[in-house]
């Protein structure tokens with residue numbers, strides 16, 4: 001665990017948890033989009049969502065537009081999952097370009113909660 005910087009763990013886990021929440025929210029499949037962590041500096045990481053479909057399916061844009069709701073759903077999903085540190089239901093993604101390394105459920109959950117806004121009821 002501690003061989004990875006905390007912010008890498010956080011952003012990578014957060015990205016995976018958002019992907020896991022996709023089918024629950026904007027009805028996209030996690031197979032439509034992938035998530036990649038890019039190292040931009042000594043301790044500077046950026047997470048990128050990108051469409052897998054040729055020319056783009058619009059899923060990445062949809063994620064960007066509904067990030068607070070997605071983060072909310074992802075936090076719910078992670079909290080209600082019975083695993084201790086992350087499983088294929090809430091964290092592990094089969095298409096991860098980083099081989100599912102540097103992931104931790106609890107750290108990603110912190111970011112999900114920070115980004116989440118409760119559903120606005122009308």
Ligand SMILES: [Zn+2]
Pocket residue numbers: 081082083084086087088089090091
């Ligand atoms: Zn789980």
Ligand SMILES: [Zn+2]
Pocket residue numbers: 012016035036093096097098099100
């Ligand atoms: Zn990954």
